[in-house]
Amino acid sequence: MAQIDRSLIAALPSFVGMGPEALDDVLAQARPLRAPKGSAVFNQGQNAEEFFLLLHGRLRVTRITPQGEQVVVRFVGPGDMFGVAMAIKSEIYPGTATAVVDSLALVWPNSAWTGLISRHPALALNTMGTLGARLQDSQTRILEMSTQQAEKRVAHAVLRLVNQAGRKTDEGILIDFPISRQDIAEMTGTTLHTVSRIFSAWEEKGLVKGGRRRILVCDPHGLFMLTEKAD
Amino acid sequence: MAQIDRSLIAALPSFVGMGPEALDDVLAQARPLRAPKGSAVFNQGQNAEEFFLLLHGRLRVTRITPQGEQVVVRFVGPGDMFGVAMAIKSEIYPGTATAVVDSLALVWPNSAWTGLISRHPALALNTMGTLGARLQDSQTRILEMSTQQAEKRVAHAVLRLVNQAGRKTDEGILIDFPISRQDIAEMTGTTLHTVSRIFSAWEEKGLVKGGRRRILVCDPHGLFMLTEKAD
DNA sequence: CGGTCGATTTGCGCCATAACAAAAAATCTC
DNA sequence: GAGATTTTTTGTTATGGCGCAAATCGACCG
Structure with a gap:
């Protein structure tokens, strides 16, 4: 597989503080994924086998109640990680991610997760920061x-x-x-x-x-x- | 300062997968803190200089809107980490933690955080799991x-x-x-x-x-x- | 260009629940 | 145990916004 250029991701919040060889290590296990407008990258309840980073485009993440009511959890923009079920110790995707415009993402197999986190503490800290930001956002919504x-x-x-x-x-x-x-x-x-x-x-x-x-x-x-x- | 016994925390979800010397490393920088019923461990907006683990008791975490309305974010039980502003890249505590019964916690200075995470990938993964669980919980509340x-x-x-x-x-x-x-x-x-x-x-x-x-x-x-x- | 389909707007009636107001009950204090 | 304080219960009234329904608007398609 062709190596993806590290300059694509070096500046993203998820990867700050990581050196060139660390970035290459991260990218070595990634593959690109095109998501045409309207297509689902993954569906709620599906077995979570991969995690993602959006390079270009926009996704809408939704969750559906057992009774069938849907809510929009968030919108994913360029540079955001998504579908990180591993990070939250979930076996399945808790929501559905749908492209609202033609989009492009990077994909890693879940098997790469633990190794990457262990080898790259900066990645761990950055990911926590992302999760924390989302948590803050959720709590703000609850407050509202x-x-x-x-x-x-x-x-x-x-x-x-x-x-x-x-x-x-x-x-x-x-x-x-x-x-x-x-x-x-x-x-x-x-x-x-x-x-x-x-x-x-x-x-x-x-x-x-x-x-x-x-x-x-x-x-x-x-x-x-x-x-x-x-x- | 007297070393805290590692058996106190070895079984907690935050520390699974860590060996005895790793646990000792974690505990070496901690000190105990008593929180009598009704007292605040930290207050919303305060400069976040420490993070915590509840050993015994129960805390109520609240947040107040600029308009003065209060909501209960969650209850903290034994074994839960709380006040981890570092993990979410916040300078201040986003909420107030109040003891609803006499409680006992461990306290670490924030300066210990990055080092601990870097030295102990298992701690990083466990902490992410905790943050993820809270995120799930928040999103469930939003759904409801x-x-x-x-x-x-x-x-x-x-x-x-x-x-x-x-x-x-x-x-x-x-x-x-x-x-x-x-x-x-x-x-x-x-x-x-x-x-x-x-x-x-x-x-x-x-x-x-x-x-x-x-x-x-x-x-x-x-x-x-x-x-x-x-x- | 006419047809079709999805998205949006708008009117109307109703109900859950907030707001206001007090009383009652439980608990604490001295 | 008497009084004070906090918490809970309960009644009444008012209203935001939801459900239903129908009309309108705009876009896309052949």
């Missing part, structure tokens, strides 16, 4: 869902998306991957209908401009006010 | 808060407490540390009043017996049914 009502939760979710994937344009900040009202609803624990109403209200106030599966934030500062003091 | 209504969320919370800290008695399963309706409310994102009503209804059905700051689960199976099928 416990104490705030729908409009604020939606505002926070949009602001988080802006930070993760916002692209400045001359009209405002564009979230540059397809995301539906349904997605926002599943991120905030509300319904499609409520999100739609909230967005309509925001459009009237000039805070956002909605397109189909697109969000254009005209006034992020206004959203901040919405999340701080209440209307 | 998104899709289920108050009664089910409370039922789940009680069942989780039963698993963590339930003690069998001849009348049922007793959660053997002080926990108020307010606590349950803060764990489930509802109000004191709603929790009280729910508990009253359960008492009428014979599912639980409530005492002040105590919960006695008479029929866990009944609660399971409550969380599965509705009604």
